Amino acid sequence: MSTPARYWREIPQRYRLEANKCSSCGKIFFPPRLLCNVCQSKDLEKTKLAETGKVLTYTIIRVPPHQFVDQAPYAVGIVELDDGVKIMGQVVDCDFEDIKIGMKVKVEFRKLFDVGESGILCYGYKFVPQLR
Amino acid sequence: MREVAAIGVGITKWGELWKKSFRDIYVETALLALEDAGVDRIDSMYVGSMSSGLFVGQEHIAALLADYLGQTPVPSTRVETACASGGLALKLGYMEVASGMSDVVLVSGIEKMTDVSGNEATYALGTAADQEYEGYHGITFPGLYALIAVAHMEKYGTTREQMAMVSVKNHKNGTKNPVAQFPFEITVDQVLNSVMVADPLRILDCSPITDGAAAIILYPAELAKKMGKPVVKIIGTGHATDTIELSQRTDITWLNATYLAAKSAYAMADKKPEDIDLVEVHDCFTIAEICVTEALGFIEKGKGGEAVEQELTAIDGKIPVNPSGGLKSKGHPVGASGVAQAVEVVKQLRSDCCDRQVSDARIGMTQNMGGSGASAVVHIFERE
Numbered sequence: 087m088s089t090p091a092r093y094w095r096e097i098p099q100r101y102r103l104e105a106n107k108c109s110s111c112g113k114i115f116f117p118p119r120l121l122c123n124v125c126q127s128k129d130l131e132k133t134k135l136a137e138t139g140k141v142l143t144y145t146i147i148r149v150p151p152h153q154f155v156d157q158a159p160y161a162v163g164i165v166e167l168d169d170g171v172k173i174m175g176q177v178v179d180c181d182f183e184d185i186k187i188g189m190k191v192k193v194e195f196r197k198l199f200d201v202g203e204s205g206i207l208c209y210g211y212k213f214v215p216q217l218r
Numbered sequence: 219m220r221e222v223a224a225i226g227v228g229i230t231k232w233g234e235l236w237k238k239s240f241r242d243i244y245v246e247t248a249l250l251a252l253e254d255a256g257v258d259r260i261d262s263m264y265v266g267s268m269s270s271g272l273f274v275g276q277e278h279i280a281a282l283l284a285d286y287l288g289q290t291p292v293p294s295t296r297v298e299t300a301c302a303s304g305g306l307a308l309k310l311g312y313m314e315v316a317s318g319m320s321d322v323v324l325v326s327g328i329e330k331m332t333d334v335s336g337n338e339a340t341y342a343l344g345t346a347a348d349q350e351y352e353g354y355h356g357i358t359f360p361g362l363y364a365l366i367a368v369a370h371m372e373k374y375g376t377t378r379e380q381m382a383m384v385s386v387k388n389h390k391n392g393t394k395n396p397v398a399q400f401p402f403e404i405t406v407d408q409v410l411n412s413v414m415v416a417d418p419l420r421i422l423d424c425s426p427i428t429d430g431a432a433a434i435i436l437y438p439a440e441l442a443k444k445m446g447k448p449v450v451k452i453i454g455t456g457h458a459t460d461t462i463e464l465s466q467r468t469d470i471t472w473l474n475a476t477y478l479a480a481k482s483a484y485a486m487a488d489k490k491p492e493d494i495d496l497v498e499v500h501d502c503f504t505i506a507e508i509c510v511t512e513a514l515g516f517i518e519k520g521k522g523g524e525a526v527e528q529e530l531t532a533i534d535g536k537i538p539v540n541p542s543g544g545l546k547s548k549g550h551p552v553g554a555s556g557v558a559q560a561v562e563v564v565k566q567l568r569s570d571c572c573d574r575q576v577s578d579a580r581i582g583m584t585q586n587m588g589g590s591g592a593s594a595v596v597h598i599f600e601r602e
């Protein structure tokens with residue numbers, strides 16, 4: 087089993103969507119990086135991701151990894167946020183049939199699974215439809 | 219650099235090998251390659267294995283396998299790039315012979331995946347994705363390729379039936395392969411009615427969980443010619459990477475690492491896609507084969523689905539893809555698959571493939587990839 091450090095190290099990103107932005111070329115990184123992969127600049131400043139975006143692609147997971155067994159089936163998508171950053175997460179609070187490419191979503195803070203490798207509850211973000 | 223030839227190949231029956239241990243599967247297979255090459259010693263060996271630690275609880279397999287093969291104290295190296303581990307082992311073995319550092323190099327790959335439960339195997343395979351930002355959200359490997367499939371269908375109009383046809387074709391080829399795990403034919407209807415794994419991918423779109431190994435002996439081509447054996451040379455090698463996270467790519471439907479690895483291999487071999495007589499590709503999922511045929515330059519971007527429907531990739535088509543049955547029918551012991559692809563191409567170029575032989579095959583290619591495409595290795599082979 088991992089120590090809790092592996093979990094809490096990621097909390098700024100997973101709970102608060104903290105990212106960073108290259109001061110030289112403007113690319114935004116999530117999770118934050120030490121080095122820009124476009125221009126190699128090491129000068130990056132803190133920023134926060136947009137909280138709305140649209141679905142680029144999605145699937146319904148029917149055969150899950152062990153931590154997610156009690157949740158299956160569930161939808162996972164890649165969302166392009168309004169700031170252009172693309173992230174993966176579950177798409178919830180809607181019927182699978184309503185999920186479409188281009189669907190507008192917002193990012194919400196949710197529990198992801200019950201007990202992680204560190205023996206603790208694991209939280210993060212999920213996507214929910216913008217208009218219901 | 220010296221020219222390098224593959225002078226021996228070995229592969230044993232793949233499947234759920236409950237009665238055989240990791241080390242025994244390896245030794246049986248490697249011995250076949252040594253025998254085929256007619257050598258009784260090696261200078262060095264490479265083993266591709268994705269996750270022996272998670273699958274059989276054993277690391278440090280390079281020394282273990284050298285010992286059980288009776289080859290200690292030769293240098294032995296394990297290499298890992300997820301499902302591209304075997305292809306990478308071949309590249310490193312090639313470099314070692316080409317450089318003049320060694321003459322006889324054993325290149326091999328192995329995975330024993332059935333010693334753990336299905337859930338644990340799913341987890342182990344999932345470690346090839348970004349564990350903190352993909353796996354954390356419950357994605358699986360079929361799920362990642364499903365994301366690619368949905369995007370490809372939306373962008374290019376690729377159909378569910380076209381993906382099923384990849385599986386049908388590969389199973390048909392696999393019926394002629396004596397080592398295949400699932401050497402039987404299936405129909406489009408069977409694929410479309412099989413259990414859903416990650417929409418729109420069903421179980422018959424997915425390569426299986428397999429125990430198996432594959433091995434090749436590399437040797438300087440000049441010396442091989444003097445042995446009076448059929449000489450199959452490696453004339454091009456290419457290797458590239460992409461973002462590990464699928465979401466970070468400019469175009470989710472485009473396998474850029476495969477494209478770049480192929481570009482390097484074509485340049486080194488001084489060949490074009492039209493020169494290739496057959497190709498073994500990494501069809502871990504049906505959509506993967508469609509995207510790979512596009513990235514390798516055989517099929518126009520976006521037309522991979524149509525190409526299968528028009529039978530361009532059939533064994534007697536414009537470009538025969540996966541005459542061995544591919545990962546789908548032959549099986550996918552992840553670390554071994556890249557080496558097994560090369561075993562098939564060498565056999566095809568030696569005209570050793572009986573009723574799955576591609577006619578007049580002189581130049582062949584392999585494409586092996588890891589994760590959702592973040593590692594890719596491509597090789598081109600030519601018969602003298």
Ligand SMILES: [Zn+2]
Nearest residue numbers: 108111122125
């Ligand atoms: Zn930059």
